[in-house]
Amino acid sequence: MAYNFTENRTGLLQIANTDAGVTMANGTSAIPTPPATLGMVCRAFDPTYGEGEFILLVGVASTAIGSLVSYNATTYQTALSANTANLAGPVAVAMSANTAALFGWYHIGGLAVVKKTGVQVTAQVAVYQSATTGQIMPTAASGKQILGARSANLSTIASATSTVIVSINRPHKQGAVA
16 A cells, blocks of 8 residues: 555655654653644545545554554544444554554545454445454444444455455444444
C-alpha cells in the first residue's frame, strides 16, 4: 500500500510510518511531531485501494499492520479490539506496526486490509470481532458486529489467507443488542 495525501498539507508523517513524537517543553509527555496533531483526519490515495480516510492515534503494544483497534475519541489511545460483546465504540485499522508510545495513522474510511481469523470469508458479508484480539471474522456473533464495515472481496477468501479487504466508513463496534 502506497498511500499519498490528497490534501494540500506538507510535513505530515507518511501513512505507513510511525512517529516517536517530540517531548513537550515541560518534559512531561510526548506529542506527535508537528504539524500533526492527535485525532487529525486526512485523506490519501492508493493506486490499488483508492481513496481512504485516516486518523492519527497513539499506538499500543502488539499492534501489527492490519490490526483492528478500538480507540478513545477523547484521548486517542488505542487498544487491540477485544473479544467482548456489546462494547460500543469506534474502531480503526492500523496502517503500521504502531506500538506503545508511538503515533501513527489508522484507516477509518475506504478499502482497508484487515487481519482475520483462519476461516474463509465469502463475498460481501458483514464482519464481526473474532475471538482473537485485533482480528475480524465473518461468523455472526451477537453484540460483536463491526458496524460500518463489510467485506469487499468478490470471491471467497481461503481460510489460510490472513487478511481480507473490508469496505469501512467510520466503523464502530456494536453496542447492546435488545
